Amino acid sequence: MKSETCVGKATGKPLTEYDSEADAEEGATHAQQRFGRRLIPYACDTCNMWHLAPANRQTPTTKCGYCTGADGRPKDTYRNESEARRRADILRREQGADLRVYTCEYGSGWHLTRGQAQRPRRKGPK
Ligand SMILES: [Zn+2]
Ligand SMILES: [Zn+2]
Incomplete structure (x- = not known):
């Protein structure tokens, strides 16, 4: 079909x-x-x-055993920076997502996170 x-x-x-x-x-x-x-x-x-x-x-990913995303689920882990960037580029094209790559602080690989430019976190009183 x-x-x-x-x-x-x-x-x-x-x-x-x-x-x-x-x-x-x-x-x-x-x-x-x-x-x-x-x-x-x-x-x-x-x-x-x-x-x-x-x-x-698709890029091969595993789930991080340490980090969770905003939705509370384990974050996808990429084996290296170029794979993480490739995935970020795909998501940017398809969803307009502003993503940046960073290394897992527990050393399990690379993760993506939403860029901070779009939604700056405000400090101070609401
Ligand atoms: Zn369809
Ligand atoms: Zn992690």
Whole structure:
């Protein structure tokens, strides 16, 4: 099924949509066998279906055992600065997120955090 709402950013063509993660994973397996391309299923916020994204768009992450983000969940950890920056660039393009990279203070790798420029923390009385 081709999506009527979503097009690929790189190709400009309608994305293939899947009803479920399992269907999307099956599609990804086919693509890998036929084209040798590694694709990763993801849930789309726009159409609430599943699409596939090239694996190189994703960056490998692990969860930090020490740090949690603003949502209280473990922060994603990147293996090095360039991977963290690559992810920050993707999020900036896709979400307009202003992110900066920094090293984990517990030495588990690199993290991203929201830039402080957009929402300066005010000191003093409310
Ligand atoms: Zn979509
Ligand atoms: Zn950490």
